[in-house]
Amino acid sequence: MSSPSNKVALVTGAARGIGRATAARFRAEGWRVAMLDVLGETLRTTVGELGGGEELLALEADLADPDAIAAAVDRTMARFGRIDALVNNAGIAIFKPMLDVTLAEWQRVLAINLTAPFLLSQTVAPIMRDQGGGAIVNITSISGLRASTLRVAYGTSKAALAHLTLQQAVELGEVGIRVNAVAPGPVDTAMAKAVHTPAIRTDYHDHIPLNRYGLETELADAVFFLCSERASYITGQVLAVDGGFDAAGVGLPTLRAERRNG
Numbered sequence: 001m002s003s004p005s006n007k008v009a010l011v012t013g014a015a016r017g018i019g020r021a022t023a024a025r026f027r028a029e030g031w032r033v034a035m036l037d038v039l040g041e042t043l044r045t046t047v048g049e050l051g052g053g054e055e056l057l058a059l060e061a062d063l064a065d066p067d068a069i070a071a072a073v074d075r076t077m078a079r080f081g082r083i084d085a086l087v088n089n090a091g092i093a094i095f096k097p098m099l100d101v102t103l104a105e106w107q108r109v110l111a112i113n114l115t116a117p118f119l120l121s122q123t124v125a126p127i128m129r130d131q132g133g134g135a136i137v138n139i140t141s142i143s144g145l146r147a148s149t150l151r152v153a154y155g156t157s158k159a160a161l162a163h164l165t166l167q168q169a170v171e172l173g174e175v176g177i178r179v180n181a182v183a184p185g186p187v188d189t190a191m192a193k194a195v196h197t198p199a200i201r202t203d204y205h206d207h208i209p210l211n212r213y214g215l216e217t218e219l220a221d222a223v224f225f226l227c228s229e230r231a232s233y234i235t236g237q238v239l240a241v242d243g244g245f246d247a248a249g250v251g252l253p254t255l256r257a258e259r260r261n262g
Contacts, residue, residue, distance in 0.1 A: 133176025185242025
């Protein structure tokens with residue numbers, strides 16, 4: 001078993017948001033991190049903010065391109081010589097009514113959110129197998145567990161990614177690779193701040209038992225745990241990190257009003 005100072009994580013969508021927080025969490029534990037993102041300038045700035053040096057590798061790539069995926073893994077191996085954890089975090093969303101979503105938009109969302117994690121895992125898994133094991137964490141979404149409006153492509157892609165997680169766990173467990181997923185609920189990311197109006201945020205708060213959005217660092221903690229030896233007997237799980245949103249049905253606003261008036 002390699003020591004933390006030798007372990008390597010490959011994190012996609014690492015320039016900002018949950019991916020950035022996850023990369024920072026791995027570095028705080030002494031891991032070396034390959035950080036992949038299509039936003040090259042933002043990525044390089046983030047790498048610098050996290051300390052740069054030989055322990056971090058910036059990989060600019062569009063995950064819709066299978067050749068770019070293979071090249072990114074090759075560069076990671078050339079720099080670090082191993083990959084112990086793969087975090088398939090990169091994702092895109094298109095918020096449009098179902099009847100307005102174009103074929104090109106549908107295909108782009110599935111290419112990034114579903115096909116890229118499949119190809120990355122397929123490329124990295126033999127490396128992990130040959131070095132004695134590893135861990136893969138796919139970032140799905142509460143939108144893959146509960147349907148909502150304006151995200152037919154996004155929600156469908158994340159639901160499929162959750163099932164891909166189970167398929168991968170079943171097939172890769174025998175070669176020492178654990179595969180799990182983290183399904184974030186509403187998180188205070190840049191994307192959420194850009195598209196969630198005050199009314200939308202109120203709607204979410206009304207249905208979250210913990211009555212707040214999650215923090216990027218809270219998601220990163222869950223991802224790191226699932227990649228660590230502390231989760232050595234956990235595989236094939238989809239962990240909702242959502243403040244209880246998936247557990248709740250209707251009635252929280254009424255319950256809260258009754259408590260205030262009681």
